Amino acid sequence: MKKAGWLGIFLLSLGCLQPPARKAIPLPAVDNEGHRGCRGLLPENSIAAMLYALDLGVTTLEMDVVISADGQVLLSHEPFFNAQISSHPDGRFVDTAEARTLNIYQMNYADIRQYDVGNRQHPAFPQQRVQPAIKPLLADVIDSVEQYALATGRPLPFYNIETKTSPATDDVFHPRPAPFVKQLLDVVNDKKVGPRTIIQSFDFRTLREVHRHYPKVRTSVLIDAHDHRSMKRQIRDLGFVPDIYSPNFQLVTTELVETCHARGMKVVAWTANNRAIINRLKQMGVDGIISDYPDLLTRKK
Template sequence: MLQILKIGHRGAKAHLPENTLASFQYALDMGVNGLELDVHVCSTGELVVIHDFTVDRTTNGSGEVHKMTLAELKALTVEGQYTISTLEEVLDLAGKKCFLNIELKGRHTAVPVSELMERYIAEKGFTYNDFIVSSFQREELMVMHDINPNIHLGILTQASVTQAWRWAQEFSAKAIHPHFSLLTESNVKKAQQAGYKVYTWTVNEPEDIERMKLYEVDGIMSDYPERL
């Protein structure tokens, strides 16, 4: 029986504020195989886990993430009681309980993500198999491929499986990450036969989850990990 990996999207986004340590812990408690998260670099150089390019939607503050210091970001609150987490905090929380799907959301994230992963591999017993690094951004994927070809890459797309496939070939990626609406049983099989894993997002409705299982994708990202 094929095991389809259960991946918590921004933790357990449907239950607790996205990309917070509480959300990631909730997903871990539900037994996910992987956690998906988004990273930006703040003005003092740390990697912070937040989806948007600004803090406006998810916190009580306002401003662009890359222009704010870590101290400024940490002073903000998410839904009154949570804080923005750093990538290190998420890695320490997750340990080796599951793999981490790190999406390079902000610009210039490839180099610091590679450096942090290398440190955790060297010092804390992690392996390359504990990570997959994904992005929609060609430049970040290219930089990551050039500086550290050992890192497993995933090509994100919400427009074209064919384009994701081309980039996967170009950057020696391990996986393609298409939006579930782009998938058919045929293109899933074709990608897998070419040697790529297929991790799809963000699949929340039970009927869509069942369809993805029928297509035998390799992993499903959901705001509702308990439904997977």
């Protein structure tokens, strides 16, 4: 084989040098994403928040998932019961000292669903309406959303699902990346929403698992404001070019957006809760915005 041929194979093997493969269903041209449904308005990661976000016109529902002791995939930002929003089955508030002992990975879902996470208003969101809520199964969320969208004549949304994993807490608060991703994608594939699913994470390991074993599922790399690596270095460390580059909104510049677009990545900024910031992000050319107040994204004025 000619040297150029070997070079081509070598470059192809470095996924970071190739744009992401095309997926079956195009992403929205302007992606309005409801953060944890609509955390600023209803209890986070609840079915009610997801349905209300649809009413507000979101195109993508953003959510977080964890795994229970009996292998159930459910919505939760933390792998335990957050003391700011959680109540025991008997109504007592979960306090900070005990929160991490209520480890979802060590609890069966029958017990998890007895805890309320909606009757205590999140202190950071004074507009949030309190109402009873549990940590729902991902399967139940998808069923409810799909049925509601069809019943109300709304377009079927995309699902932007964050894997809540970290090397420091493997086998303590969650499975390792391989079984975590398999359990998650088993639900996604069973519900037949893979073409409308994005898997996002700060943990590059889970994104690599998705890219390796589920190449048709979109990936989104989450970038924290404290990550001082260059975008080029981040993508090199990831090992492939994801479909979406998703930075904290403070990191977004016109140059960053143009560079991402040149490499075949869309840019989805998080989490913008101010109209002036949202307008500035749009002017810089981002492809999507995640907000706790998705009504700010969809209202014309």
